[in-house]
Amino acid sequence: MAYEKETLVIDSPGIKEAILDQFKSVVGEDNMMLDEERRYDYSHDKTEDYSFMPDVVLKPANTDEVSELLKICNHYKLPTTPRGAGTGLSGGAIPVKKGVVISMERFNKILDIDELNLQATVEPGVITEVFQNAVKEKGLFYPPDPASGGSCFLGGNLANNSGGPKAVKYGVTRDYVLNMQVVLPTGEIIWTAANVLKNSTGYNLTQLMCGSEGTLGIITKIVFKLRGYPKKNVLMMIPFSTNEEACKAIAAIYVDGITPSGMEFFEKEAAAKTFEYCEKVLNSPVTTKLVEGMNAYLLCELDGNDEEVLMRDAERVMGVVEKFESGEILFAETAAQKAELWKIRKNISPAVNWYTLTKSDDVVVPRANLPKLINGIKEIGKRYNFNTVCFGHLGDGNLHVNILKENLDEEYWNTKVNEGIGEIFKLTVSLGGTLSGEHGIGIAKRPYMALALSEINLNLMRGIKKVFDPNGILNPGKIF
Numbered sequence: 406m407a408y409e410k411e412t413l414v415i416d417s418p419g420i421k422e423a424i425l426d427q428f429k430s431v432v433g434e435d436n437m438m439l440d441e442e443r444r445y446d447y448s449h450d451k452t453e454d455y456s457f458m459p460d461v462v463l464k465p466a467n468t469d470e471v472s473e474l475l476k477i478c479n480h481y482k483l484p485t486t487p488r489g490a491g492t493g494l495s496g497g498a499i500p501v502k503k504g505v506v507i508s509m510e511r512f513n514k515i516l517d518i519d520e521l522n523l524q525a526t527v528e529p530g531v532i533t534e535v536f537q538n539a540v541k542e543k544g545l546f547y548p549p550d551p552a553s554g555g556s557c558f559l560g561g562n563l564a565n566n567s568g569g570p571k572a573v574k575y576g577v578t579r580d581y582v583l584n585m586q587v588v589l590p591t592g593e594i595i596w597t598a599a600n601v602l603k604n605s606t607g608y609n610l611t612q613l614m615c616g617s618e619g620t621l622g623i624i625t626k627i628v629f630k631l632r633g634y635p636k637k638n639v640l641m642m643i644p645f646s647t648n649e650e651a652c653k654a655i656a657a658i659y660v661d662g663i664t665p666s667g668m669e670f671f672e673k674e675a676a677a678k679t680f681e682y683c684e685k686v687l688n689s690p691v692t693t694k695l696v697e698g699m700n701a702y703l704l705c706e707l708d709g710n711d712e713e714v715l716m717r718d719a720e721r722v723m724g725v726v727e728k729f730e731s732g733e734i735l736f737a738e739t740a741a742q743k744a745e746l747w748k749i750r751k752n753i754s755p756a757v758n759w760y761t762l763t764k765s766d767d768v769v770v771p772r773a774n775l776p777k778l779i780n781g782i783k784e785i786g787k788r789y790n791f792n793t794v795c796f797g798h799l800g801d802g803n804l805h806v807n808i809l810k811e812n813l814d815e816e817y818w819n820t821k822v823n824e825g826i827g828e829i830f831k832l833t834v835s836l837g838g839t840l841s842g843e844h845g846i847g848i849a850k851r852p853y854m855a856l857a858l859s860e861i862n863l864n865l866m867r868g869i870k871k872v873f874d875p876n877g878i879l880n881p882g883k884i885f
Contacts, residue, residue, distance in 0.1 A: 438464075457501045487880060494754075495845045495847030512530035512531075516626070528560075533550070545634055564845070570666075570668075571667060582627060588622055591874075618884060637712050639718075645731050665800060667706035678760050679749050769801070789828070
């Protein structure tokens with residue numbers, strides 16, 4: 406693996422001064438951070454308590470500046486980590502080899518919304534929710550909706566091929582990308598495709614970039630396709646006696662021919678921690694009550710433009726869940742009720758991480774295997790003496806598993822718990838699933854890649870990396 410050869414870190418005073426002068430000539434002194442306090446902010450993301458200090462943080466403003474920076478980094482073979490908002494949960498934006506962080510936070514413009522062609526051209530530092538609101542004002546819809554949508558960047562969504570609650574009906578980030586401008590690790594600038602809905606012209610470089618976790622190039626412009634905004638929606642919170650009953654009900658809803666726009670799952674414990682977090686941290690108490698004796702919950706959303714059709718589908722959903730051990734369904738009748746139910750779901754991850762340090766995984770299996778997956782995870786937790794909080798997008802089989810540190814000592818947390826995580830991944834693969842649905846591999850799941858992919862697959866990926874990045878400078882230490 407020649408591309409993983411040792412790289413030069415900025416440590417020699419003479420070399421350091423020469424390199425920094427070149428960086429400064431590209432971005433200016435104000436956009437080059439050297440002081441330890443500011444560099445620390447770029448040493449970590451939302452993954453556990455990992456922290457790797459970069460030597461320098463650079464904030465380019467345009468594609469040409471990114472190109473010049475990468476030419477310098479490639480010449481000196483400097484480890485270079487592209488970074489978005491830092492909301493990732495797999496360590497994908499952490500500079501594990503030190504070196505240079507290139508922050509894309511100044512790339513924050515929505516360049517064009519083409520209402521006639523249902524397209525938008527944006528920069529990668531635009532916050533997902535800001536983009537969604539901008540197109541919604543024009544009656545248009547960008548469905549990918551990760552839980553961190555109020556803070557995460559569109560470029561990071563592309564790097565990990567993010568999904569969110571709407572993915573079950575509308576698809577994930579890659580389903581909405583037509584074209585992108587990319588700066589290669591060697592400094593060349595390319596467009597990956599064309600702004601057209603159909604394209605059968607050579608290999609699909611656009612899709613290759615989606616989910617590549619910043620290892621193949623730095624995205625500087627994105628062309629997304631859009632949809633018309635659905636004007637109506639219905640939201641229900643459905644309680645179940647057990648996780649297994651909730652998972653069985655999900656499969657049955659789809660078998661009945663119903664396609665929700667969201668099908669979110671959370672355990673009672675996840676909700677309880679979120680209620681506490683909303684009250685004590687957000688100062689926004691939750692008024693929704695959990696149902697006595699019910700231990701698992703589904704948020705089922707239906708959307709469209711015909712209210713009568715939606716109400717008929719809602720009745721069909723209620724008819725399906727009656728066949729399982731379910732409780733009284735909460736039907737959100739107002740916009741405020743709907744907002745509160747989504748507040749519960751979207752704050753589970755920060756609530757659990759507020760409660761204790763966690764290891765977060767997002768495994769995915771075929772829907773019908775979800776009951777076996779959740780039961781198996783709980784059994785593994787008992788064997789390895791750790792608690793888990795489970796939630797996620799179970800409409801598409803994507804389960805988020807937060808392993809809680811609580812009172813576990815550091816040695817056990819970093820050894821035996823990791824063995825337990827390996828067991829969870831083995832179970833997932835045995836059930837026809839894989840290691841990540843949307844968080845990516847980064848450094849957190851890198852040790853487990855051989856469980857999901859053969860050496861032939863991994864060597865093909867390494868070969869692709871070598872073609873794009875012959876000196877192995879871009880986001881080194883990730884995925885492989």
